[in-house]
Amino acid sequence: MFVINHRGFFFWLTGLFLVAALGAITYFGLPLGIDFTGGSLTQISYQDTRPAVTDLQVAAAKANVGAVSIRAVGDKEISVRTRSLTPAEHDTLLASLSSTASTTELAYTSVGPALGSQFAGKALWAIAAVMLVIVLYIAFAFRKVSHPVPSLGYGLIVIVMLAIDIIVPTGFYAAYAHFTGAEVDSLFVVALLALLGYCVNDVIVIFDRIREHLARNEKLGSHEPFEETIGKSINETLTRSINTALTVALALIALIYFGAEATRNFALVMLVGVVAGTFSSICRSAPLLIPISSWFKK
Amino acid sequence: MTRFRVFALIALVVGFLLTYFVWSTEANPLSAYRFRLGLDLAGGTELVYKADMSQTAPGERADALAALQGVVERRVNLFGVAEPLVQTEQASALSGTTEDRLIVDLPGVTDIKAAVAALGQTPTLEFRLATSTKVGTSTEMVFLPTGLTGRYLANAALGFGSGATAGLSAPQVILNFNSDGAKLFEKITRENVGQVLAIFLDGQPISTPVIQEAIPGGQATISGKFTATQARDLVRNLNFGALPVPITLENSSAVGPTLGAAAISAGVVAGIIGFVIVALFMILWYRLPGVIAAVALAEYIAFMLAVIKTIPVTLTASGIAGLIISVGMAVDANVLIFERSKEELREGKSPREAVHIGFSRAWPAIRDGHLTMIISGVILFWLGTSIVQGFALVFVLGVLASFISAVTLSRVFLLAIVPDLEPEQEGRGWKFLLSSGFRNK
DSSP: OHHHHTHHHHHHHHHHHHHHHHHHHHHHOOOBOHHHHOEEEEEEEESSOOOOHHHHHHHHHTTOOSOOEEEEETTTEEEEEESOOOHHHHHHHHHHHTSSSOEEEEEEEEEOHHHHHHHHHHHHHHHHHHHHHHHHHHHHHTTTOOSSSOHHHHHHHHHHHHHHHHHHHHHHHHHHHHHHOOOBOHHHHHHHHHHHHHHHHHHHHHHHHHHHHHHHHHHHTOOOOHHHHHHHHHHHHHHHHHHHHHHHHHHHHHHHHHSOHHHHHHHHHHHHHHHHHHHHIIIIIHHHHHHHHHHHHO | OHHHHHHHHHHHHHHHHHHHHHHHHHHOTTOTTSOEEOHHHHOEEEEEEEEOOTTSOGGGHHHHHHHHHHHHHHHHHHHTOSSOEEEEEEOOGGGSSOOEEEEEEEETOOOHHHHHHHHHTOOBEEEEEEEEEEETTEEEEEEEEEEEEGGGEEEEEEEEEEOSSTTOEEEEEEEEEOHHHHHHHHHHHHHTTTSEEEEEETTEEEEOOBOOSOOOSSEEEEOOSOOHHHHHHHHHHHHHOOBSSOEEEEEEEEEOHHHHHHHHHHHHHHHHHHHHHHHHHHHHHHHHHHHHHHHHHHHHHHHHHHHHHHTTOEEOHHHHHHHHHHHHHHHHHHHHHHHHHHHHHHTTOOHHHHHHHHHHHHHHHHHHHHHHHHHHHHHHHHHOOHHHHHHHHHHHHHHHHHHHHHHHHHHHHHHHHSOOOOTTSOOHHHHHHHOOSSSOO
């Protein structure tokens, strides 16, 4: 009952997280990668020592391919971002960057501006569509429990919660990207989508328990206060919520420490999201049913 | 009980067979069932072209795209790449305008310039009828598409005919149409005698002959102002395939072999370590059910890998991410069941009964959770771009497998082991094994 008795505190805490996340997004901004904006990204590794980035900037300017931004990665690598290049321009750029030291090109990506903006649109559509279908499904799955909160209410809470569950890790990533130079790429979107799946599952487990208790109360004719039912349900699912979050978090930490460079940021976003999402389902989703139920009573 | 033991034994044997299948096919470099790795892991080049369909009738676009794919495939095979992949994609209706794309995957190729050059030389060939229209006061020649394009071409040949100038034998390009093309060509020439049928190469008119009479037999001759070399190159390029529609390069990406190899080994290491940590946690916390969950999980992973190999699903970094998340879901289903069984045990049920009830109580939550995840996965696959699809496909497969493994494997194993004790019988040992946590409540 701890969570229920102190739900006001948790609502405020949620608000605080939300404000912090939104603040980070607006203050730092989300640095969109070439998947969204179009452009090209070249990863180069230097065989021996990496020349100074400022020298490389000067060298790259000679390739005459517009603005070139160079970032040092690891000990010997750099990543170079430009507008989208033709194959010939790409060759020129590579040549000017390896004029003083021998290099290996690790990866190169060039995205046309049209495809870039399409990707952003598609990603947003996908997230919105997933959320909509989830509301409908939950409203359907909980159709037999319509008191004291109509089944659509459960769906709506899940949506509000999912929105927060996505905004919080996005805010984190905005701050993280600001300090490390990471960018929002398509894997970041995949991480958000995976989080949607995880968080829905998480909250459904708690709602399922509430559904079960409500059905039993009705059968026994018991007039247990709604607060009590919710508190009981949260307590009973608490171990499961924490253990599942813990196992997923352990797998993600393994991915962060031992996994590939390419999936590191992905795993980090997931980790933050899973922790925030678990907090969210325990301390926010079910307790939110109480104000909603009193609202529906009116 | 005997029934469950038989099932459990079968499940174990199947698990071993699956593991052996996954391991042996991977150890054998010639096996047809090795993992298909995406370009981000295996290294290689991906080129995305946009097909310009503005001159193609909406009803013929799908055909033209298929023809385009065939032509580019022939081109790519000529380039000498192992297992190239040429796909077409029609942008979803969501983006408003339809857009047709051609995606060319060249594993092992990292020289984008050479790849683009090899593909890009493919000419587009088109026959257009010239008509004069009045624009204001002056008349202008306008070339109307006839629908006869390079996709109806069977082959091209080099010939030498009497040139218009000075009796020299001028190089000619002889076009032989396929049967559809021949019919179309005859129809066009019959209906438009006296008009100019221009031959466009890469958007430029290279020859503007006047139709003298209907031409049956499906052969046309281009007698532009060619040098011998130009004519020979044109014939070669046409034979490799004339593109039915023009294409422009939109995206290109190349991943070097070192980066991909590093990504694979890191992914494998992270996967193994992650699995060991999760299994240890499950065993320490859930004791006997934890051990069973670890076994079921190992079997689940062997099953997933076998499915990925046999379909086959091309593994990318995002696909691996999907796999890891679905493993998390599989663990969650087990955790739900065990927590439920434990509760029943606390209420004084016999161990076996507790397991039975635990499963049936956990079922609605598992069902709703998995179903919503499958629904969202399907939507993602439907709406997403290729990276999102790579994730969604593995995720949906994984959630389905978790659905099956949670309600069958763990259940069969547990029921095969936990004995049927009467409540008054002393079942403390089993209670300990089936409880969890650090305290033995």
